[in-house]
Amino acid sequence: MSFWSYRHLLEAGGNAESLLAKVARITTWSTACQFVWRGHPDQAWTLHSALFERVRRQLGADPSEVQLREAETRLLAQALRRGVGGTPGDPELQRLAVLQHHGTATRFIDVTTDPMIALWFACEDHDLDDRPGILFAIEVSKAKSVEWSDTRPVAEVVDSLGPDQLAVYWPRAIDARIQVQRGAFVFGHVPNDLATRAATSVPIRLPFWTVVQRQSVFGQRGPGRPPVPSILALSIPTHTKRRLLAILERSYGYSAETIYPDIDGFSRAYGRRSP
Numbered sequence: 001m002s003f004w005s006y007r008h009l010l011e012a013g014g015n016a017e018s019l020l021a022k023v024a025r026i027t028t029w030s031t032a033c034q035f036v037w038r039g040h041p042d043q044a045w046t047l048h049s050a051l052f053e054r055v056r057r058q059l060g061a062d063p064s065e066v067q068l069r070e071a072e073t074r075l076l077a078q079a080l081r082r083g084v085g086g087t088p089g090d091p092e093l094q095r096l097a098v099l100q101h102h103g104t105a106t107r108f109i110d111v112t113t114d115p116m117i118a119l120w121f122a123c124e125d126h127d128l129d130d131r132p133g134i135l136f137a138i139e140v141s142k143a144k145s146v147e148w149s150d151t152r153p154v155a156e157v158v159d160s161l162g163p164d165q166l167a168v169y170w171p172r173a174i175d176a177r178i179q180v181q182r183g184a185f186v187f188g189h190v191p192n193d194l195a196t197r198a199a200t201s202v203p204i205r206l207p208f209w210t211v212v213q214r215q216s217v218f219g220q221r222g223p224g225r226p227p228v229p230s231i232l233a234l235s236i237p238t239h240t241k242r243r244l245l246a247i248l249e250r251s252y253g254y255s256a257e258t259i260y261p262d263i264d265g266f267s268r269a270y271g272r273r274s275p
Contacts, residue, residue, distance in 0.1 A: 015240055036184060038109065038121075046198070049108060052068060072106070072154065084099070107154070113182045113184065140166060159189075164205050205230040206231065
């Protein structure tokens with residue numbers, strides 16, 4: 001059983017039509033909610049940043065905030081010394097965003113404001129067609145909004161967050177890819193709770209929901225103010241992935257070429273593994 005199932009946060013997706021209807025249900029659940037989205041092609045994957053994963057491999061255990069910050073400080077110093085990720089006067093957050101965009105392992109986790117783009121990422125890896133995917137809806141209405149112009153060091157931003165508060169960093173349109181993917185980054189203090197840290201490296205509140213609470217989002221709404229979930233997850237069955245990709249390309253124009261509108265995207269669309 002996955003962590004998300006154990007906490008009653010995982011909803012069965014069903015066929016493509018049913019899954020898309022459930023996505024719509026989340027987006028219209030409450031005017032008090034604001035969601036960002038992330039898709040994984042393998043439901044077993046955790047919600048950790050690449051830097052967290054990198055440090056964990058070195059330590060052989062889940063890193064704490066102190067250990068992650070030490071690695072981040074070394075990373076930023078090396079990038080500045082090498083002159084990559086921006087000019088010497090650029091803010092740390094901006095440098096991390098540029099580095100993340102080009103594949104460097106940072107504390108940021110990529111998200112998008114468009115659930116269809118996240119769904120595409122959950123389905124597009126043909127090597128994982130035999131694994132059920134997962135679509136995360138992360139609620140950020142109470143998150144700290146951090147703008148591109150913020151000049152504070154990343155450690156200062158993290159320390160300014162409240163207990164269990166998430167930060168959302170809204171990047172400038174560095175290039176067409178960020179613009180098309182409607183990208184943003186979430187980050188925050190590494191969770192102190194070890195069970196939560198094993199599932200995610202960002203401070204998302206992960207209460208035990210009941211099955212009834214979760215199903216109320218997708219079924220008949222009861223009286224009173226609706227509960228606001230901190231995160232919900234939709235399972236994407238293996239047999240649904242190809243159908244969803246066809247719908248996303250036909251109805252939304254989302255394909256490898258459009259999601260990656262640059263030479264890297266062209267090469268990805270027509271590379272060795274491409275259909």
